[in-house]
Amino acid sequence: MSPEPTAEMRELEDARTRVEELRAEIRYHDHRYHVLQQPEIGDTQYDLMFRELVDLEERFPDLVSPDSPTQRVSGEATVEFTGVQHREPMLSLGNVFNAEELAAWHTRAVRRGERDDLGFVCEPKIDGLAISLIYEDGRFVQGATRGDGFRGEDITVNLRTLRSIPLVLNAPAGTLPRAFEVRGEVYMSKAEFARLNEERRVAGEQLYMNPRNTAAGSLRQLDPRVTASRRLDLFIYQLGWVEGNRPVDSHSGAMAWLAGLGLPTNPLTESFATIDEVARFCETWVERRDALDYGIDGVVIKVDDFATQRVLGIVGREPRWAIAWKFPAEQAVTRLRHIEVSVGRTGVLTPFAALEPVFVGGANVSLATLHNADHIRSLDIRGGDDVIVQRAGDVIPQVVAPVLSRREGREAELVPFEMPATCPVCGADVSHGDDEAAYYCSNRRCPAQLSRGVEHYASRGALDIEGFGEKLAFQMVDLEFIQSLSDIYALPDRREELLAIPRIGAKKLEALFANIEGSKQQPLSRLLVGLTIRHVGTETARALARHFGNMTALQDAALEELQAVNDIGPIVAESVFAFFRDEENAALIERLRDHGVRIDEDTTARGGPLEGLSIVVTGSLERWSRNEVEELITTLGGKVSGAVSKKTSFVVAGEGGGSKRDKAETLGVEILDEAGFLDRLREHGWSAEIAESRT
Ligand SMILES: [Zn+2]
Structure with a gap:
């Protein structure tokens, strides 16, 4: 006979039930939000469930499982990805560009398939990265890049961070094949691309070129946290290999089945009975493409029936049963009249191309970016060259490369690019550090x-x-x-x-x-963004404002103090420090103050369970990012300090965090681990209600 369960065992069982309940809820809402784009609950409610789950898993580590929604961002940064052999090669597609070519493909398929009643499925061809996902016993176990089609890279930890990828499929136990593969296209939406670039623009950083490259770069980040911070999306476009019997006998059946399991499939997919209808569908998308929030570069057409697909087979590396209708190229060739240079707010000189106007990607283009001097030099782009210009969706047009074959006989007309020695606007000297690609106008009154x-x-x-x-x-x-x-x-x-x-x-x-x-009433962080301090973008400005609370404290901060602010690196700290040491800047801030700009009002919260406490956070915490925990502390009325002193109320020490912990020990300041800090928050009356009221 088993003894009576102890109180601990009962508690564990209760926790297990609740954890499973929460996970199911969170999965359900992830699917509503990220796949169906029809959320049922607000962010706050979602966050509360999520926090509760994190909390329970922390108290009962035995309950943590890799498929828990809390484990999406897990694993440490790696040095390199391991290779993965695809069980079945990831093929490429043949192309057609118009209705005649499509009809020719159809005729061949009819002849080979020995039937003229082929049914077709058409879907927008996403301009992203092909990936393979493997599910075993309904759980996501491996994700890989396409690579060369035969061998890709294992990017499972990064793909786990995509919330549209279910970690557990929505199917009763025992109803799924033991293992199977699905293939999809990961992409970055235009909105997310714009958000990322806006962040970079504000921080005075080089802009990303286009969503596709940015998505590719994001997927291949060695640190999954970086991938998680970019909101990537995915559409599944195909059922790959299946262990045992396929549960469906057509592509459209497979897509419906996968959607039912919670995988994201493209709702714009349509089935047609004749090739003429297919051609019309493709033609309409040439017009409609710009209305989508993601880039597409064509339409993929597949023969629906799996049996017919097998009969049609593969030629070379392309299946005969599928074809891509590619949209007209979004590249064009035009004459580069000359290379001009513009001056940015930090004084950076940026070359750009003045072009003979050309129609490309649905718009007339006469200006295009050349990125920087290194880019021009490495491609040897010269004034007077015929160049390939590319434009995709909302992205800034760019010069891809010169057409070298068109130089013949015109060499004398071409002007190699040189960065001007003086500012094209004010005529001041141009300075250039050896360690960076940028050139600057040296006149601050430019x-x-x-x-x-x-x-x-x-x-x-x-x-x-x-x-x-x-x-x-x-x-x-x-x-x-x-x-x-x-x-x-x-x-x-x-x-x-x-x-x-x-x-x-x-x-x-x-x-x-x-x-x-x-x-004048904007918060300090906005003003810090507006002042054009090199390397200070929105996030840094918020961190500074949160830490120092008002302008005077920030102005007076010693370099060490700035370096101690969480999330601020040494280069940024030095830049901020130098900015405030500068007399002209000090005078500017004084004048802003005289005009009544709100810069000295302490923006940290008053009242709250942590009021009057000075808290130092060190090392990395599991539950919160640095920014989050600091925000939490200040919202609860506490003050976050960068350095440990006798006045420090307590230190929250996560993983790592050596010297501050040592200092606290020396001074006899209380040190709390993350769990202890949580308990302390609860003691101080922190509860879900407070967490809710702050959002
Ligand atoms: Zn200038």
């Missing part, structure tokens, strides 16, 4: 830098002054109304002079003045 700086200051991620765009910024600098950022706040005093400028009406001006006034 009107080009200032006008870009004003535009940035007023932009949405910064002080958000609506109506203050590129044109007005340029005009105000050009007419010398603005000679420093703080002059923006002096504009309302110059109403009469401004009204004398053509095309600036009284009504527009009033609205602008109101927006300028309103911007």
